[in-house]
Amino acid sequence: MDQEEPRNGDSTHNHHGLLHVSKKPKLALPISEPEIRDEFSHHQTGVARINNGSFGSCPKSVLAAQRKWQLKFLEQPDDFYFNTLRNGILKSRTVIKGLINADDVDEISLVDNATTAAAIVLQQIGRGFAERKFNQNDTVVMLHCAFQAVKKSIQAYVTRAGGSVVEVQLPFPLASEEEIIREFKEGLAKGKENGKRIRLAIIDHITSMPCVVIPVRKLVKICREEGVDQVFVDAAHAIGSVKIDVKEIGADFYVSNLHKWFFCPPAVAFLYCRNSKFSPDMHHPVVSHEFGKGLPVESAWIGTRDYSSQLVVPSVLEFVNRFEGGIEGIMKRNHEQVLKMGRMLAESWGTNLGSPSEMCAGMVMVGLPSRLKIMSEEDALKLRGHLRVYFGVEVPIHYLAPKEDDEGGARDKDGIISGYARISHQVYNTSEDYEKFRIAVLHLVEEKKICKLLSTE
CATH class of the missing domain: 3.90.1150.10 (Aspartate Aminotransferase, domain 1)
Incomplete structure (x- = not known):
């Protein structure tokens, strides 16, 4: 595909300040309680929804912005594809770059959800075993309470290719983070037994069930000290829930769903891939004609589909900036x-x-x-x-x-x-x-x- 065709989220230009979107709240009157009630008036009445963690929530104003994007595509799909989609996705990725303190917008890809991101990372590890870059029975280390889809992806891509898995038990109930650190160190020691190498460590930032905020920065540091090849932080619940600084955390890969705690409509997540020697081998599981142009571009076009949830990120930023702080x-x-x-x-x-x-x-x-x-x-x-x-x-x-x-x-x-x-x-x-x-x-x-x-x- 010719580079000058403005489509598919390619960010080879215009990302050094030209598309900067401030994450600072605007100086305006904070949103009122009646306005909050109106923004979520589509929620079923009479139900105590105290489970935002599973599927998130999307305010009315963001849903309206999504509908505009959907109509814009339907009005003239060719014009939207060639002249609108690429720049719109780039703006969303630029917002995320600022929110998580990434070095470069090309480190940010938008995908459907954390499950897709896990498949991207684990397929790369699986290829390492299949192509015999790794020794048989080299390991992946993960918490035992990792999301089931991640465990299934390990079965699909890693263990069938010859890798092994070590699951670290998460103590619960917990008195301190030291209990997690101790168990994690024991898991790494087990993963390295008999001369095996740990090819990937998967660390949740916030576990799902039971939910606990994990001392992720400390665990990543331990991984580096123990010679773990790559570190993937599954932070499905993180953005909009805890502060994220990917440079401070120091992982190779970091994913978070934007539809859980950051008010996007389902389904959209960002996958941060630190610029490294592994970057060229990261590919979207759905292969389209953008294959080989880098994960951000591959992810921005996987065929005809509804990309509106990826395009409303700037509108979500406007919504959250209506709140004090x-x-x-x-x-x-x-x-x-x-x-x-x-x-x-x-x-x-x-x-x-x-x-x-x-x-x-x-x-x-x-x-x-x-x-x-x-x-x-x-x-x-x-x-x-x-x-x-x-x-x-x-x-x-x-x-x-x-x-x-x-x-x-x-x-x-x-x-x-x-x-x-x-x-x-x-x-x-x-x-x-x-x-x-x-x-x-x-x-x-x-x-x-x-x-x-x-x-x-």
């Missing part, structure tokens, strides 16, 4: 509020939080009363469905299998706590959402309901 202010308030609500619930139920406050962001794990008898993953799903259907509460439930010695777990007055709720806080949430959840759980306990017998219909 911009995205930093939102993150701070979400953190403070979710801790306040989590402590309220734990006190009411006589339980505990799953980790210290500094290891939480916009989500926190709250112990559920042991009298509910959450004894399996199936019980956890039943409780979640029952809360949705009968109480209008949407919240994920985590089953914590008891340890063999029954030590180390938290207890309430009736026994070992084996279930935790993962509550989220986003700008649309109110204290009534959490009060609704509190009362629902107390009602189940008072009625002596146990999860095994709950109905979800």
